[in-house]
Amino acid sequence: GEKWHTSQTTLIQLYELQKEHFNAFDGYINAETKRLEELKNYLTEIYKWYDRKMLDKNPYCSHINGFIVMKQIQLRMRKINSLMINKQSADALKIINSDKDLSGDHVIFAIKGLVRLQKFYEIPVSDMVAGRHKGRNIGDQLNGCNYTTEINSSNETRYSEKDENYMRHVILMKNDVLLIDRNESKSSLDITYGLDANRFYEQCPFANKFKDLCTLGESTRTLTKYSKCRYQTKNSTHRLLMPFKEEDISDDPSIKIYHDVLYDDEIETIKTMSIKNMVDSRVVDSKMTGGNFNEKHRSGKTSRIKNIHGSLNARIESFTGRNTQTAEDYQIVNYGLCGHYMPHYDVFSKKHSLSRQFGNRLMTVLFYLNDVQKDGYTVFPMLNIVSPAEKGAALVWYNMHTSDGRDHQQSLHGSCPLLKGNKWIMTRWLYEEGQDLPYNWRKLQSD
Ligand SMILES: O=C(O)CCC(=O)C(=O)O
Numbered sequence: 001g002e003k004w005h006t007s008q009t010t011l012i013q014l015y016e017l018q019k020e021h022f023n024a025f026d027g028y029i030n031a032e033t034k035r036l037e038e039l040k041n042y043l044t045e046i047y048k049w050y051d052r053k054m055l056d057k058n059p060y061c062s063h064i065n066g067f068i069v070m071k072q073i074q075l076r077m078r079k080i081n082s083l084m085i086n087k088q089s090a091d092a093l094k095i096i097n098s099d100k101d102l103s104g105d106h107v108i109f110a111i112k113g114l115v116r117l118q119k120f121y122e123i124p125v126s127d128m129v130a131g132r133h134k135g136r137n138i139g140d141q142l143n144g145c146n147y148t149t150e151i152n153s154s155n156e157t158r159y160s161e162k163d164e165n166y167m168r169h170v171i172l173m174k175n176d177v178l179l180i181d182r183n184e185s186k187s188s189l190d191i192t193y194g195l196d197a198n199r200f201y202e203q204c205p206f207a208n209k210f211k212d213l214c215t216l217g218e219s220t221r222t223l224t225k226y227s228k229c230r231y232q233t234k235n236s237t238h239r240l241l242m243p244f245k246e247e248d249i250s251d252d253p254s255i256k257i258y259h260d261v262l263y264d265d266e267i268e269t270i271k272t273m274s275i276k277n278m279v280d281s282r283v284v285d286s287k288m289t290g291g292n293f294n295e296k297h298r299s300g301k302t303s304r305i306k307n308i309h310g311s312l313n314a315r316i317e318s319f320t321g322r323n324t325q326t327a328e329d330y331q332i333v334n335y336g337l338c339g340h341y342m343p344h345y346d347v348f349s350k351k352h353s354l355s356r357q358f359g360n361r362l363m364t365v366l367f368y369l370n371d372v373q374k375d376g377y378t379v380f381p382m383l384n385i386v387s388p389a390e391k392g393a394a395l396v397w398y399n400m401h402t403s404d405g406r407d408h409q410q411s412l413h414g415s416c417p418l419l420k421g422n423k424w425i426m427t428r429w430l431y432e433e434g435q436d437l438p439y440n441w442r443k444l445q446s447d
């Protein structure tokens with residue numbers, strides 16, 4: 001089933017669920033109290049009857065009386081029997097257990113998340129159990145004894161570092177393909193063979209760089225010669241009064257931030273729309289199944305929205321200067337307990353059929369739906385770029401070279417593990433088809 005810890009939204013529901021449990025407990029206690037009261041009264045009545053009968057000395061003398069006594073005993077025993085069976089506790093337990101329970105597995109998933117976090121940020125166990133990291137409060141005190149016992153019992157699957165790095169990319173790509181096109185999942189699985197193993201191997205050292213940047217955080221965000229901020233009207237007259245606040249982050253590939261492009265009421269609507277159908281951002285693989293492996297690369301909950309409203313499309317087109325007609329559905333992600341996304345590329349393998357319909361994911365438009373302090377950055381490990389989640393802002397970048405359609409190696413990026421709180425994002429991927437590009441992607445793909 002769906003996991004509790006992968007999204008903060010679900011974790012909040014878990015708290016809510018406890019109210020339901022409390023109601024079940026209360027109902028049970030009331031019913032039990034009533035039942036025991038009834039049983040006590042009934043037994044008192046029977047004792048009295050028995051004492052009276054004993055005064056009769058020999059009630060069995062008359063055959064008729066003997067039968068009456070037998071019959072009364074039988075009826076009373078039946079009633080006592082029914083009063084002693086406690087159906088209420090079974091009913092109450094059913095409510096508590098009905099697939100909403102916190103079975104051992106869920107606790108193990110959560111502890112694995114914490115262990116991952118501890119390893120990633122190299123947090124000493126003493127700090128972990130004290131709920132602090134680098135002078136920052138990250139939670140209440142943990143029972144150190146419980147923590148280490150839980151860790152030992154959550155037997156992690158072992159596999160070599162090399163395999164892990166390679167598989168990470170394969171799996172992430174596959175996952176995204178599967179998400180877009182569930183109906184064509186059969187053909188989507190071919191993506192494994194479309195990847196060039198060596199190419200992805202070579203990027204793996206950046207997992208360490210990713211880690212360093214996540215740890216250093218915003219302190220690494222220095223101004224470079226490309227860094228400029230401006231009010232951008234994009235030649236649109238109605239933007240003269242409310243220009244885009246555009247900030248250059250990188251030149252090659254082009255990465256920019258547009259501040260305040262998504263409004264609070266829109267954000268609330270988007271969250272409400274997506275909460276209903278969120279699923280674990282799972283990574284699917286034919287050989288290595290199971291959640292443990294998957295969550296090492298990505299942990300969060302995802303949902304898709306076909307359309308929000310036309311004016312948002314227009315806004316995106318306005319600040320990106322690109323067409324949204326061939327764009328993918330909006331993808332909303334809520335990261336929960338230790339939520340993260342290890343470095344990956346958003347582009348698909350060229351050989352994959354999906355990238356033929358509209359080309360490939362030329363550009364990523366990533367909206368931040370909340371502010372996140374001190375962690376959960378979007379990081380480009382090959383470019384030394386750390387982007388903090390800023391509510392209402394959009395981080396926009398190219399995954400491909402706009403001159404010839406080659407995948408842009410430096411577009412490698414990921415989301416740093418959350419030490420605390422949660423992160424909401426919404427992405428829109430713009431495709432090559434329908435854009436003004438100096439090359440013909442259809443021709444490139446058939447080569
Ligand atoms: O959450 C982030 O900052 C990055 C998300 C991302 O890379 C993706 O969804 O493809």
Ligand SMILES: [Fe+2]
Nearest residue numbers: 344345346413
């Ligand atoms: Fe991505």
